[in-house]
Amino acid sequence: MDDIYVFCWCVVGLLVLGTSPSIGDLEAEPTCLSRFDYDYKMLQKIVSLEQTIQNLKDSLTESKNKIEDMSRENEQKIQNLKDLLAESRDKIDSGSIYIRWGRFKCQNNAEVVYKGFTAGKKWSDKGSGSDVICLPEDPSWLNYSNSNHLRGSVYGTEINIEEPSGVFEKKVNDQNLPCVACHIKKGSVIMIPGRGHCYTGWNLEYKGYLMTEWHGHPGPHNHVCVDHHPDFMQGGGENNDDHILYLTISKCGSLPCPPYANDRELACVVCSK
Template sequence: MEQEIKRLRETAEMQQNTITTFLKTEKSGSTFTRWGRNVCPDSTAPVYKGYIAGKKYNEAGSGSDTICLPDEPTWANYTDGNQDALRGRIYGTEIDINEPSKIFPYNVWEQDVPCVVCLSDKSSVLMFPARANCYKGWSLQYSGYIMANSHVHAGPHNHICVDFQPEFVPNGARNDDQHILYLIEAQCGSLPCPPYVQGRELSCVVCSKNDD
């Protein structure tokens, strides 16, 4: 009888361990990029960190998105050196704000900026443009400002939310003029004013959905 009870207990423990493992495996989560920093917010975990990168500001091609390149790349087949004038190219990123500005708490002029991809245990993480705080039912991951390329540059790239206290890539304070980020200002017309204001810089927040 004692052996049978012991066997049943062991079976129950194995089943409980299996259920626990399954629940952990099936737990929902989401990832997001923290642009301008190389550390993730509290309660999230880093997937990888790296450098903000994209097309050169005055080139029409090479993709229109801004991406986070890892700081530990690995390679498949390759040939070093520019092989073909028609191939796409990707560059590191600097911030261009060349006028006195109260937007950032310190000088960011021509600084190269990092990024980090973060894992949250929340089911949804979204970037809300033109917001300085999260909507009800959402929790703040970080806040910042919407940035993209200049309206006079030849090729577009997507808008990203750059942290309001950006970190900088070491030895990156030089004017490389490659992938460049500028603040974005609201323009009245088809965009109603109010609530928007002509020439006002757009803020942003990245928020996670409260799952409880």
């Protein structure tokens, strides 16, 4: 505001000291009777100029206040837009989903999308799907014909393993496996075969053993990571020989040993970040 005061007083100086009255001005000005009268009239002009300066100062102050108010409003609008953008980003980046094979429940930090039954092709079928799937426990139907002609087939999954195995912490042979789809807010999930622990910077979702079909069964078949402490389906335990999972072992040769070992059961881990 000091710059404003300097500017205004410069205007006063120019008006008072730098202006020479013209003949028309002398005729228009009332005649001064004395030096006092002249000084009085000049004082009146100075007072009028000071009032004009004060009015300018008030106007500038009002404009400054309006600009500050507009700046605060704009800052609030920008913050609101940032908050809206962050909220939209959270909705777009909605996390990741993985299947926890052999369990009914997810970890505490994960949301259950659905629970179900581990399933796949019959071990002796040449066709049908090669992947292991997690069928929901509450199916719903579209159109159907109840025909078995020219169809693929899906069976429930059981574990086939010699007991005692020394691998799982409890008896698992011929038990039917559940599964659960888990949702986490983290953006990345990876299943790492051949590891029992996550790498640094990654969070453990669950650990277990790499399982697939026996190598002598018609294939192909994919691999899944079955929880090291599995749950079992109620009423299971019979040897149905439908879709069967076996432990997977490493074989030396093209696979270097060490670090791997021949005929050793492979662990697996599901990690998030």
